[in-house]
Amino acid sequence: MSEKVLMKGNEAFAEAVIRGGVRFYFGYPITPQSEIPEFMSRELPKRGGKFLQAESELGAINMAYGCGAAGGNGFISSSSPGIALMQEGMSFLCGAEVPVTLLNVSRGGPGIGSIQPGQADYNQVTRGGGNGDYRIPVFAPASIQEAVDILYEAPSIADKYRNPVMVLADGLMGQMMEPVMLPEPKHAFTSEEIPAAKPWAISGSEKGERSVVKSLRLQPEVLEAHVEHLYEKYAEMEKELEKVECEGLEDAEVVFVAFGTMARLAREAMELLEAQGIKAGMIRPISLWPYPYRAFDGISQKTKAVISVELSMGQMLQDINLGVKGRVPVRLIHRVGGMLPTSLEVVEKTKKILEEVR
Amino acid sequence: MKPVFTVTKGMLPVSTSYCPGCTHGVAHRIIMETLDEMGLLGKTIGVAPIGCSVVAHQFMNVDMCEAAHGRAPAVASGIRRVHPDKVVFTYQGDGDLASIGMGEIVHAAARGEKFTTFFINNGIYGMTGGQMAPTTLIGQRSTTSVDGRSREQAGMPLKICELLATLDGPDYIERVSLDSPAHIRAAKKAVRKAFEYQVAGKGFTFVELLSTCPTNWGLTPTEAMKRMREEVTAYYPLGVYKDTGKEAE
Numbered sequence: 001m002s003e004k005v006l007m008k009g010n011e012a013f014a015e016a017v018i019r020g021g022v023r024f025y026f027g028y029p030i031t032p033q034s035e036i037p038e039f040m041s042r043e044l045p046k047r048g049g050k051f052l053q054a055e056s057e058l059g060a061i062n063m064a065y066g067c068g069a070a071g072g073n074g075f076i077s078s079s080s081p082g083i084a085l086m087q088e089g090m091s092f093l094c095g096a097e098v099p100v101t102l103l104n105v106s107r108g109g110p111g112i113g114s115i116q117p118g119q120a121d122y123n124q125v126t127r128g129g130g131n132g133d134y135r136i137p138v139f140a141p142a143s144i145q146e147a148v149d150i151l152y153e154a155p156s157i158a159d160k161y162r163n164p165v166m167v168l169a170d171g172l173m174g175q176m177m178e179p180v181m182l183p184e185p186k187h188a189f190t191s192e193e194i195p196a197a198k199p200w201a202i203s204g205s206e207k208g209e210r211s212v213v214k215s216l217r218l219q220p221e222v223l224e225a226h227v228e229h230l231y232e233k234y235a236e237m238e239k240e241l242e243k244v245e246c247e248g249l250e251d252a253e254v255v256f257v258a259f260g261t262m263a264r265l266a267r268e269a270m271e272l273l274e275a276q277g278i279k280a281g282m283i284r285p286i287s288l289w290p291y292p293y294r295a296f297d298g299i300s301q302k303t304k305a306v307i308s309v310e311l312s313m314g315q316m317l318q319d320i321n322l323g324v325k326g327r328v329p330v331r332l333i334h335r336v337g338g339m340l341p342t343s344l345e346v347v348e349k350t351k352k353i354l355e356e357v358r
Numbered sequence: 359m360k361p362v363f364t365v366t367k368g369m370l371p372v373s374t375s376y377c378p379g380c381t382h383g384v385a386h387r388i389i390m391e392t393l394d395e396m397g398l399l400g401k402t403i404g405v406a407p408i409g410c411s412v413v414a415h416q417f418m419n420v421d422m423c424e425a426a427h428g429r430a431p432a433v434a435s436g437i438r439r440v441h442p443d444k445v446v447f448t449y450q451g452d453g454d455l456a457s458i459g460m461g462e463i464v465h466a467a468a469r470g471e472k473f474t475t476f477f478i479n480n481g482i483y484g485m486t487g488g489q490m491a492p493t494t495l496i497g498q499r500s501t502t503s504v505d506g507r508s509r510e511q512a513g514m515p516l517k518i519c520e521l522l523a524t525l526d527g528p529d530y531i532e533r534v535s536l537d538s539p540a541h542i543r544a545a546k547k548a549v550r551k552a553f554e555y556q557v558a559g560k561g562f563t564f565v566e567l568l569s570t571c572p573t574n575w576g577l578t579p580t581e582a583m584k585r586m587r588e589e590v591t592a593y594y595p596l597g598v599y600k601d602t603g604k605e606a607e
């Protein structure tokens with residue numbers, strides 16, 4: 001049954017994927033998400049699942065590949081540098097069309113950077129750090145409830161497209177507590193059910209056709225056809241997975257674009273601005289790929305500036321500009337390194353920007 | 359009349375793409391014949407990572423997947439979690455297992471993972487055209503050690519059976535060679551023992567098969583066999599390095 005409980009972000013994320021059908025977890029400790037492997041090591045064995053602490057993130061992503069290729073619903077959580085180490089694997093999973101659910105509770109960079117919240121993984125997760133033509137859907141929830149709802153559906157999306165699916169949260173969301181409605185558990189395939197449910201999987205069963213899962217295609221025409229096939233799938237995903245929330249665009253003088261916890265901060269700034277007689281609107285991309293470019297067509301003639309509020313040096317600006325198409329000036333309000341802007345700081349900077357563009 | 363030779367159902371009816379005299383084909387055959395003889399063909403999942411044998415799935419008649427270079431033991435560990443009752447094996451080259459994939463193999467062995475690893479040690483990076491491997495012998499020429507590998511420049515070759523035998527995780531470790539009919543028969547016995555242990559529910563089993571790469575050794579197939587028999591086995595002694603079944607007897 002579904003139930004309402006007060007939960008810490010990281011534990012709610014883990015509970016949500018289990019309810020979404022995940023039975024296998026692979027991971028390597030890294031702050032700020034270590035509560036997830038801890039939770040999984042306690043919970044999965046009780047629910048007919050298995051927990052395996054990997055020797056590294058390279059190990060984790062490849063264990064998840066084996067699990068997915070064998071027909072299991074696997075889950076990996078990590079944070080920025082760990083996600084970086086998994087990129088070869090992600091490219092491989094996409095090429096071999098193997099599903100997995102990934103969670104990146106992101107932190108500051110470059111390098112080991114810091115353990116404080118950051119959003120500077122934007123390019124890493126939307127552009128992909130692995131080789132070749134591939135795409136991974138990325139969702140960036142702004143509340144624990146939204147994260148739970150997305151993580152609950154993610155394993156089914158991964159299975160449907162036979163592709164990895166990623167959820168991007170940040171350290172703030174992992175640590176905060178909020179009341180959440182937990183959805184009813186979905187059915188998880190047993191190993192006996194896999195050959196019928198996923199005939200393509202390598203299940204070592206006499207099911208007539210032999211299964212092979214692979215990403216190497218040495219003949220150019222074969223690889224070309226395969227990549228075209230992948231891109232037909234990605235085109236479907238672009239149609240079906242795009243998610244965005246728009247607010248007050250009709251009469252906004254300024255429009256914020258923000259995702260994750262920065263969207264919550266931008267919300268506060270909108271109210272403070274409204275009290276000072278400045279109408280602000282917001283575009284909140286929930287899917288970072290596919291990016292909701294069309295939402296920017298809803299920006300009105302009254303809007304004087306579009307402002308990205310980000311915890312990075314402006315990595316999302318490229319996508320915003322693709323959406324805005326030069327119709328309105330685009331600006332950036334940001335902090336990095338684990339520093340967070342206050343809503344007042346956002347208000348003051350917004351007013352300066354408005355003076356400058358008027 | 360009883361046929362003296364039949365083709366195993368374990369191998370698909372196609373010719374392999376390996377070079378003439380390469381022992382990858384022999385290794386494939388004894389593994390697949392054993393699975394066939396044990397009635398395990400429909401219950402087995404194989405993992406072949408990058409290396410000349412990444413195409414093994416075209417020849418081995420079982421469910422298979424490829425793996426990224428070095429990562430087969432992690433992949434097999436994931437498969438094993440989903441299918442606890444199947445037979446799982448990895449088939450890895452020496453560059454793959456002893457260099458880029460050292461972390462994965464050591465940890466899979468230490469965890470006592472219930473799968474079998476076949477380690478095809480030909481002392482060279484075959485697929486990429488004959489560069490020095492971590493197992494290349496001192497004095498052996500390769501495209502990245504044209505005057506022969508030296509200790510000063512590249513250190514000493516790795517002895518994987520000996521190294522893994524220091525761990526408490528594995529149940530069976532043996533090194534065999536594919537240089538002669540007698541040694542091939544012995545190799546097949548080792549393959550069988552590994553699978554028997556796996557079916558019996560024991561932990562990690564490992565068979566190193568000393569192999570030839572005539573193409574990149576710059577030798578004829580016959581010369582390559584001779585080199586393996588004389589030089590390679592001198593550095594990599596054949597034998598059982600660990601057998602918990604024996605110890606228990």
Ligand SMILES: Cc1ncc(C[n+]2csc(CCOP(=O)(O)OP(=O)(O)O)c2C)c(N)n1
Pocket residue numbers: 408409410411427450451452453454455478480482483484485486491
């Ligand atoms: C990450 C990565 N690095 C390098 C390579 C290139 N590569 C392909 S096969 C190979 C060597 C394989 O040698 P070995 O494992 O000994 O197998 P063999 O071909 O000798 O049987 C290398 C280095 C790769 N495919 N992926």
Ligand code: SF4
Pocket residue numbers: 375376377379380381382410480484485570571572573574
């Ligand atoms: S290059 Fe060497 S290992 Fe590869 S197929 Fe040819 S002989 Fe065999």
Ligand SMILES: [Mg+2]
Pocket residue numbers: 451452453478479480481482483484491
């Ligand atoms: Mg080799």
